[in-house]
Amino acid sequence: MLPIFIVFEGVDGSxxxxxxxxxHKYLTDKKIATYTTREPGGTPVGEKIRELLLDPAFSExxxxxxxxxxxxxxxxxxxxxxxxxxxxxxxxLCDRYIDSTVAYQGYGRGMNxxxxxxxxxxxxxxxxxxxxxxLDISPEEGLARSRQERPADRLEKESLAFYQRVRQGYLxxxxxxxxxxxVLDARLPLxxxxxxxxxxxxxxxxx
Ligand code: TYD
Numbered sequence: 001m002l003p004i005f006i007v008f009e010g011v012d013g014s015x016x017x018x019x020x021x022x023x024h025k026y027l028t029d030k031k032i033a034t035y036t037t038r039e040p041g042g043t044p045v046g047e048k049i050r051e052l053l054l055d056p057a058f059s060e061x062x063x064x065x066x067x068x069x070x071x072x073x074x075x076x077x078x079x080x081x082x083x084x085x086x087x088x089x090x091x092x093l094c095d096r097y098i099d100s101t102v103a104y105q106g107y108g109r110g111m112n113x114x115x116x117x118x119x120x121x122x123x124x125x126x127x128x129x130x131x132x133x134x135l136d137i138s139p140e141e142g143l144a145r146s147r148q149e150r151p152a153d154r155l156e157k158e159s160l161a162f163y164q165r166v167r168q169g170y171l172x173x174x175x176x177x178x179x180x181x182x183v184l185d186a187r188l189p190l191x192x193x194x195x196x197x198x199x200x201x202x203x204x205x206x207x
Contacts, residue, residue: 013137039077070101108169133197134184137186184197
């Protein structure tokens with residue numbers, strides 16, 4: 001089996017983390033070696049960077065600083081975890097990847113997308129997922145879900161308009177390279193989403 005790297009994307013509260021963990025369980029039950037990680041974070045260095053990024057106290061953080069910190073955490077994760085795991089034959093599932101930077105920093109904050117794509121290439125050596133699963137939901141519904149669960153982090157203090165741009169960013173990305181994406185309506189029942197995801201990924205890993 002070729003190395004398989006699968007990314008979950010979506011606005012906050014889209015339910016992607018839940019679906020990712022259900023997929024992890026499905027694959028491991030089928031005896032497929034699977035490693036799950038998340039961004040920003042996933043390594044000790046990355047988790048420290050995550051604390052900086054999500055701390056609501058740092059309202060002065062500049063957008064370039066923010067973008068470079070996301071890429072720094074990603075560079076560490078790719079080198080320390082994702083590449084070695086893929087090389088040993090694991091299926092790697094990651095909660096967010098480069099598309100999050102394009103959607104949030106590019107579309108959300110209005111940063112130059114080519115600049116963001118370039119720093120990501122430098123940071124990751126060009127590693128791309130075989131499949132990105134986008135759980136699409138309106139920010140109104142997504143944020144309402146995530147705010148029920150815990151207090152807002154620094155990013156979640158952004159306006160609704162910011163999240164609408166983020167959503168549009170994701171949808172634009174999927175249009176450019178349709179075959180690399182599975183776009184799902186995140187309002188579908190949890191079991192139905194899980195079944196569709198298992199069908200698609202099952203076909204890729206041969207279960
Ligand atoms: P997290 O608590 O992991 O959110 P979620 O559970 O929704 O994934 O926080 C990650 C936050 O960082 C989230 O608001 C999205 C944002 N983010 C970016 O702005 N750019 C990025 O490149 C990444 C990876 C995340």
